[in-house]
Amino acid sequence: xxxxxxxxxxxxxxxxxxxxxxxxxxxxxxxxxxxxxxxxxxxxxxxxxxxxxxxxxxxxxxxxxxxxxxxxxxxxxxxxxxxxxxxxxxxxxxxxxxxxxxxxxxxxxxxxxxxxxxxxxxxxxxxxxxxxxxxxxxxxxxxxxxxxxxxxxxxxxxxxxxxxxxxxxxxxxxxxxxxxxxxxxxxxxxxxxxxxxxxxxxx
Amino acid sequence: xxxxxxxxxxxxxxxxxxxxxxxxxxxxxxxxxxxxxxxxxxxxxxxxxxxxxxxxxxxxxxxxxxxxxxxxxxxxxxxxxxxxxxxxxxxxxxxxxxxxxxxxxxxxxxxxxxxxxxxxxxxxxxxxxxxxxxxxxxxxxxxxxxxxxxxxxxxxxxxxxxxxxxxxxxxxxxxxxxxxxxxxxxxxxxxxxxxxxxxxxxxxxxxxxxxxxxxxxxxxxxxxxxxxxxxxxxxxxxxxxxxxxxxxxxxxxxxxxxxxxxxxxxxxxxxxxxxxxxxxxxxxxxxxxxxxxxxxxxxxxxxxxxxxxxxxxxxxxxxxxxxxxxxxxxxxxxxxxxxxxxxxxxxxxxxxxxxxxxxxxxxxxxxxxxxxxxxxxxxxxxxxxxxxxxxxxxxxxxxxxxxxxxxxxxxx
Numbered sequence: 001x002x003x004x005x006x007x008x009x010x011x012x013x014x015x016x017x018x019x020x021x022x023x024x025x026x027x028x029x030x031x032x033x034x035x036x037x038x039x040x041x042x043x044x045x046x047x048x049x050x051x052x053x054x055x056x057x058x059x060x061x062x063x064x065x066x067x068x069x070x071x072x073x074x075x076x077x078x079x080x081x082x083x084x085x086x087x088x089x090x091x092x093x094x095x096x097x098x099x100x101x102x103x104x105x106x107x108x109x110x111x112x113x114x115x116x117x118x119x120x121x122x123x124x125x126x127x128x129x130x131x132x133x134x135x136x137x138x139x140x141x142x143x144x145x146x147x148x149x150x151x152x153x154x155x156x157x158x159x160x161x162x163x164x165x166x167x168x169x170x171x172x173x174x175x176x177x178x179x180x181x182x183x184x185x186x187x188x189x190x191x192x193x194x195x196x197x198x199x200x201x202x203x
Numbered sequence: 204x205x206x207x208x209x210x211x212x213x214x215x216x217x218x219x220x221x222x223x224x225x226x227x228x229x230x231x232x233x234x235x236x237x238x239x240x241x242x243x244x245x246x247x248x249x250x251x252x253x254x255x256x257x258x259x260x261x262x263x264x265x266x267x268x269x270x271x272x273x274x275x276x277x278x279x280x281x282x283x284x285x286x287x288x289x290x291x292x293x294x295x296x297x298x299x300x301x302x303x304x305x306x307x308x309x310x311x312x313x314x315x316x317x318x319x320x321x322x323x324x325x326x327x328x329x330x331x332x333x334x335x336x337x338x339x340x341x342x343x344x345x346x347x348x349x350x351x352x353x354x355x356x357x358x359x360x361x362x363x364x365x366x367x368x369x370x371x372x373x374x375x376x377x378x379x380x381x382x383x384x385x386x387x388x389x390x391x392x393x394x395x396x397x398x399x400x401x402x403x404x405x406x407x408x409x410x411x412x413x414x415x416x417x418x419x420x421x422x423x424x425x426x427x428x429x430x431x432x433x434x435x436x437x438x439x440x441x442x443x444x445x446x447x448x449x450x451x452x453x454x455x456x457x458x459x460x461x462x463x464x465x466x467x468x469x470x471x472x473x474x475x476x477x478x479x480x481x482x483x484x485x486x487x488x489x490x491x492x493x494x495x496x497x498x499x500x501x502x503x504x505x506x507x508x509x510x511x512x513x514x515x516x517x518x519x520x521x522x523x524x525x526x527x528x529x530x531x532x533x534x535x536x537x538x539x540x541x542x543x544x545x546x547x548x549x550x551x552x553x554x555x556x557x558x559x560x561x562x563x564x565x566x567x568x569x570x571x572x573x574x575x576x577x578x579x580x581x582x583x584x585x586x587x588x589x590x591x592x593x594x595x596x597x598x599x600x601x602x603x604x605x606x607x608x609x610x611x612x613x614x615x
Contacts (some may be wrong), residue, residue, distance in 0.1 A: 070511070071511075073511055074509045076505070077505070077509065077510065077511075080614060081614060082614045083614070083615070120384070120388040120389075121419075122420065155420065157419050158418070159418055160380075160419070161380045161414065161415050161418070162380040162384070162415065162613070162615075164384055164388075164611065176610075177609065178609075178610055178611065179381075179384070179609065180611065180612055180614055181377065181593075181613040181614065181615065182615055183613065183614060183615010184615055185615065186615065187615075
């Protein structure tokens with residue numbers, strides 16, 4: 001296809017075309033071979049075109065590939081959940097409920113959704129405002145009010161050293177269940193609230 | 204034809220570029236000492252103290268290799284201009300008295316400006332004063348006993364006993380309660396038999412676990428102390444079987460925990476054995492055998508596969524060709540060594556590119572302000588010398604390997 005001349009030999013190119021020398025005996029020619037003989041120019045022309053096209057594509061195929069974009073980090077690695085303080089409960093909270101605020105922040109990466117927010121202890125029930133699912137964008141924070149209610153004083157644990165909040169986090173990479181241990185100030189406030197709720201109940 | 208020429212030209216250019224790149228690599232390594240050399244100049248030695256022989260050597264050798272990798276990386280990158288890092292690793296055999304002798308030896312070498320180690324809290328206890336008197340910084344990747352940084356009365360009043368001591372591992376003040384909450388809330392176990400090895404680490408961890416487990420409403424149906432010098436725990440195993448416990452908590456290390464788990468199951472108590480980071484080793488699984496499936500361990504930090512920062516460390520560790528695995532504390536050891544390197548860098552840069560005469564004291568001061576993104580996440584230290592990054596993970600034995608089942612972060 002470069003225009004530099006015929007790509008296949010023409011008549012008289014081979015010695016046996018020009019002489020009476022008998023052609024060497026060959027294998028019996030089949031249907032495909034006979035078809036090739038009839039359409040030799042077209043077949044060879046097409047083959048040449050394919051070869052040149054493949055050659056043109058070689059630099060493209062051999063170009064340096066862009067590395068795949070790095071995967072976003074796991075949600076646990078970019079989320080902080082810290083205890084702020086005990087707060088007044090939201091509207092709808094009943095006497096005996098106690099509320100506290102936590103701050104959920106996403107340090108980097110894609111948005112993260114809290115699909116579940118729970119406390120793991122017997123004798124307590126929990127609600128949050130806003131309720132899950134709670135979506136938080138990257139480089140931003142959301143305040144969440146968590147309200148606890150004692151359902152069974154005998155079973156509710158008092159004086160825990162390191163109470164948890166359990167969350168399930170989801171981002172573009174994964175869904176992860178994770179415990180946040182909110183520290184001694186949360187432990188103290190939770191313990192005081194439990195004592196207040198249950199002492200009142202027992203009186 | 205044009206395509207062929209293009210390919211030929213491209214190939215020639217590529218070959219040339221490769222040649223230049225290769226030349227560049229050789230130049231970078233110029234003057235190196237077996238890959239461990241840097242830009243020459245002053246030599247700074249990072250000491251390592253860990254059990255390099257004996258039962259705990261799997262963990263100790265992982266610590267030693269990871270520190271070596273950090274030093275080589277700093278030298279290769281010429282991270283501190285004019286400073287070449289070397290390492291000197293000493294074997295404490297897991298013995299406090301040997302650790303103390305090693306501390307004295309490291310102090311005597313003027314080139315040592317920081318020490319990574321040790322593994323055992325009891326060994327750390329024996330070394331702290333020696334290092335502090337010499338104003339030589341010590342960063343442990345594995346000590347978890349709270350008293351080392353917060354004083355013996357840490358539960359009531361935290362007082363930092365030694366200014367020169369730091370650690371990258373989370374303390375048992377968090378690890379014990381974290382395990383207790385998993386066992387009670389997630390595994391739904393209510394009756395625990397608590398065993399420890401009477402050592403600083405094991406007894407301390409068992410105590411923090413027990414306290415939280417009882418507060419949650421759990422019952423301690425038996426306690427025992429074992430002699431870590433034996434591997435025959437049949438008498439204890441029988442007591443566990445007869446106690447009606449639905450879980451065993453063991454404060455100690457894997458050389459004893461593995462056989463203990465095996466013998467408890469053989470005695471007929473088909474209940475999980477739970478321990479701390481001291482049993483989080485592949486060797487525990489080998490020693491516990493097939494019946495160890497379902498046993499649990501907490502360990503400091505997040506699972507390596509979840510940390511993008513750890514991928515490079517893992518790849519470099521493999522490429523370096525160390526014979527032993529980096530084990531539970533490899534990432535923390537690398538970060539401990541790198542914290543020393545960062546502190547040395549800060550001291551050198553503040554002194555016109557040279558080490559000052561009182562370099563050791565200056566490195567201790569600089570360590571307090573070190574902050575960098577390490578293998579295990581953000582590395583920095585609080586007012587007690589404890590790591591500010593406090594992640595923990597629960598692992599379970601499944602199909603002959605540790606598998607992470609829950610993780611937690613202390614954000615207090």
